[in-house]
Amino acid sequence: MGRFALRRIVYGIVVMFLVTVVVFVTTRLIGDPSKTLLPLTATSAERAHFKHVLGLDRPLPVQFFHYLAGVVHLDFGNSLLQSRPALGIVLERLPNTFELVGFGLALAVLLAIPLGVLAALKPGSLLDKFTVVISLSGLSVAQVWLGLLLILVFAAELKVLPSAGIGGFSHLILPGVTFGLPALGRLVMLTRSTMIDELNAQYVQTARAKGMPEWRVVGLHALRNASIPILTLAGWELIRALAGFSVVVETVFAWPGVGYLAFQSIQQSDVILLQAIVTVMGFLIIAINVILDVLFKGLDRRVQLA
């Protein structure tokens, strides 16, 4: 167990290094910041000065070494437009993203498990069909459209909820639902199919045969065995959101999180800020990945990880 955790951590650090390399290669080799950032009318002297200030005129290995040293010291340089450390800007926005993702995901998990279990108890029943239709629709709509639709109904027509920005709990509802509904759809479908499998297993028949109350059979035995894949998917939804899927929802609702920051930095061609965002979020999801792997290893004795 300890050795497994250690190996996962070392692997995580290797992946973090690779993320750093890929970000460097993408921004320095494929793109030329002096072309994207300066206006077309800039003179070649201005371009040279700009490159010198950013250190872009030095040989690539030297640039990479400096960049890597910066990343290790968590120094990503100054944002080109705001002229202050990019890391600070990202960290300011991070709690807002956590708030949105946490609320949406909690909503999805807390609703998905009871819905999925109830649907699995009577496959083919009216409730089951209803649940399946809702879930399939939830995971089939474009998140952008879902967000705009909710704004249209609840902010424009009914005027009960705010459409954009951050504030009290009321600001959280629409973006949270937009973020949570597709996740809810996937979680319900998985809970339902896993529970159907578990309820057909022999240990469930044995438990019923010896007269165990149904709530105990379902709630204690079947759900416990079904919980590993469900929790794995929930963890994956969290990683997916942090890996960039919150960009769309945050942009639709002008929610001041990291995703909206990424959108803004692309629009302003602030490459330094964007590479700080990608690197920080990359490190974060790698860390979450490692933690979840180790946790699940502890949770499920059957997991055999190489």
Add this chain to the structure above:
Amino acid sequence: MTVRVETDAPLAGPSLFRRRLADARAGLRSGAVELLHDRAGLFGFLVIVILIVVAIFAPLIAPQDPSAQDLLNRLEPPFHSWAHPLGTDAIGRDMLSRLIYGSRISLEVGAFVVAIAGSLGTTFGLLAGYFGGKVDSFVMRVVDTQIAFPGLLMALLIIAVIGPSLRSLVIVLSIDGWMVYARVTRGVTASLRQEPFVEAAELIGCRSRRVIFRHVLPNLTSPVLTLGVLEFARVILAEAALSFLGLGIQPPAVSWGLMLADGADYLFSAWWIVSLPGIGIALVVLGINLFASWLRVTSDPHARDKRFASGTQVAGAVT
């Protein structure tokens, strides 16, 4: 996954061909009969067929040029006039024609990405699963590492650097999507490798190439096809999201994602500009999901057993 045992008996060419053709016909016929009995699957199949027909024959079907502006009838709501059955947008362009032309981009991006990511992923997964050992651990290491990457953010970074276009979109979504195919193909291939018919083929001295193309590849068709159909839905949603952010398709091209972005500015005055492409995307993605789950259940013997045992016709899990 159906395990099909190929006989290597030396048969006369034409008769073998004719038998194959008959087999394929019988397979198609029984598939069609099953599809007719599954309402959800049939719905999905019809949606896909309609999408393809509309996209291919867009110039013949669309009543107007998608970029022609009718400035006298700007922001006309749907069902108000015969000239614009689904209304017009902010500069008087016909919504119906734009929806029809927009389906082309969805189909184009989806087909390119599924073809590129699918063939890359299947090739690497096949090599990893068949040869095992070092090849396997190397390929799977690459797959694991890339899965741990912040995929969409990396895609945004790449597009921001190389500039948004149809080509960038296809490149980025293909890079982001090949691992799924590699994982699935590798799993199926590794288990096929243990099957007696593959061992027998190796024992009688078939070269690796023959074993892979003749014995392993045909058995991969069903899982890879199902995955490809599902991934198609993912690509359509991703195109919408990236085009909305201004990082996908660029005007004057027409795409459903771009229409969503256009409509967002007029959300409070013209609900239909956002709603119509959104409904289009939702219908297509739902149809693809339903068809894929029918395909999976039909082509997977285990899933078939389960369906008959539970007696339900409701589509299985789409994960």
